[in-house]
Amino acid sequence: MHSDLDFSTPIDAAAPRVRNTYQAHVRWGDRDVTVGGDAPVRVQSMTNTDTVDAIGTAIQVKELALAGSEMVRITVNTPEAAQAVPYIREQLDRMGIDVPLVGDFHYNGHRLLTDFPACAEALSKYRINPGNVGKGDKRDRQFGQMIEAAVRWKKAVRIGVNWGSLDQQLLANLMDENSRRAVPWDAKPVMYQALITSAIESARLAESMGLPPEQIILSCKVSGVQDLISVYRALAQRCRYALHLGLTEAGMGTKGTVASSAALAVLLQEGIGDTIRVSLTPQPGEARTQEVVVASEILQSLGLRSFVPSVTACPGCGRTTSTTFQELTKQIDDFLRAQMPVWREQYPGVEAMKVAVMGCIVNGPGESKHADIGISLPGTGEAPAAPVYIDGEKSVILRGDKIAQEFQVIVENYIAKRFGSPALA
Numbered sequence: 001m002h003s004d005l006d007f008s009t010p011i012d013a014a015a016p017r018v019r020n021t022y023q024a025h026v027r028w029g030d031r032d033v034t035v036g037g038d039a040p041v042r043v044q045s046m047t048n049t050d051t052v053d054a055i056g057t058a059i060q061v062k063e064l065a066l067a068g069s070e071m072v073r074i075t076v077n078t079p080e081a082a083q084a085v086p087y088i089r090e091q092l093d094r095m096g097i098d099v100p101l102v103g104d105f106h107y108n109g110h111r112l113l114t115d116f117p118a119c120a121e122a123l124s125k126y127r128i129n130p131g132n133v134g135k136g137d138k139r140d141r142q143f144g145q146m147i148e149a150a151v152r153w154k155k156a157v158r159i160g161v162n163w164g165s166l167d168q169q170l171l172a173n174l175m176d177e178n179s180r181r182a183v184p185w186d187a188k189p190v191m192y193q194a195l196i197t198s199a200i201e202s203a204r205l206a207e208s209m210g211l212p213p214e215q216i217i218l219s220c221k222v223s224g225v226q227d228l229i230s231v232y233r234a235l236a237q238r239c240r241y242a243l244h245l246g247l248t249e250a251g252m253g254t255k256g257t258v259a260s261s262a263a264l265a266v267l268l269q270e271g272i273g274d275t276i277r278v279s280l281t282p283q284p285g286e287a288r289t290q291e292v293v294v295a296s297e298i299l300q301s302l303g304l305r306s307f308v309p310s311v312t313a314c315p316g317c318g319r320t321t322s323t324t325f326q327e328l329t330k331q332i333d334d335f336l337r338a339q340m341p342v343w344r345e346q347y348p349g350v351e352a353m354k355v356a357v358m359g360c361i362v363n364g365p366g367e368s369k370h371a372d373i374g375i376s377l378p379g380t381g382e383a384p385a386a387p388v389y390i391d392g393e394k395s396v397i398l399r400g401d402k403i404a405q406e407f408q409v410i411v412e413n414y415i416a417k418r419f420g421s422p423a424l425a
Helices: 054-067 079-094 109-115 119-124 139-152 166-177 185-208 225-238 255-269 290-301 324-346 364-370 403-419
Strands: 025-026 029-034 044-045 071-075 103-106 124-127 156-162 216-221 242-245 310-313 353-358 371-376 386-390 393-398
Touching: 025 079, 025 156, 044 290, 054 071, 054 079, 054 290, 071 079, 079 103, 079 109, 079 290, 103 109, 103 255, 109 119, 109 124, 109 139, 119 139, 119 185, 119 403, 124 139, 139 156, 139 185, 156 185, 166 185, 185 216, 185 225, 225 255, 242 255, 255 290, 310 324, 324 353, 364 371, 364 386, 371 403, 386 403, 393 403
Parallel strands: 044 071, 071 103, 103 124, 124 156, 156 216, 216 242, 310 353, 353 371
Antiparallel strands: 025 029, 371 386, 386 393
């Protein structure tokens, strides 16, 4: 172990670090997704298809990319999966989807990247887990084979440590060292130390094999919110590599969404993190793209990125007489998200637009004036009229049973006029 990794104080006592990382490049064709440095925090996701099913995997990658994922990871676990990767890349290129593909390797990645060079070339980044590249003498040799492939093909590498598959020999050694301290640490800080040591030592080994630090991204994933915050604060203080954030096995539905949001928001606010993934367990029938939506919302809520026009809506109360404002809110939100793949090219800047859909007179007009475009629907006892505000000024009053359709048309016209070219407007 390197002596300049200072663990003389408990891990969670480490001070936060202002974001200052190496800048990595994840490339495919003309697409260059910059990670780290002054680049925006990037959204990543992962398929849950069988990679051998090249068509099914390509379709899901497309769905994730259109939802806003800027890199998509796929499982590469068998020779058949490795053989399918170039065909997946080919299908995506045919569909005009230039999102970079990340290969997720465990246990046999050294063989797959060596035996299937077309796979190694088609991927834009390799994910390597130091905890399962091999044991004993095999570890460095097999790790080295994967790094050699990355150097040969000029690919980025994420060295991803996970506390569920941590190098047990390293952990045992650090536990022994801890037992010899005058005042031994609790077990958890030693676990943190093992995660960080595994990541940084592996990165330095990769550098010694010829991989530039600008091609290295690190992650130390855990499943507890406070654990993740402590580990990444310490990791960020001890290295300058680009960092990937995410709770591993975050959970399903509300639990996974809230836990990921709580952990990532703290770290991102402190300037820690360059790519993120929200690892949600899909609920039955739920689209895989939900994890992309949540990740994007975290960044947008923090004011770090804009992905889709935001819709402000009241929660409803005894003043609201119907579900009209709820239905209209969902309709407008779904409409905006569905149109964004086209609008990103057609209407630059539209993702920063703010829309308000309010349910009564208390906050309705005020919130609508603060938005770029807003509507205040009538509540209990109010006149059956819905004023629409555009750029802070009352524009029109809608009445009748087609308010929803008429407001959507107003939104579309506003977008075309404000964000379109003069010819389109």
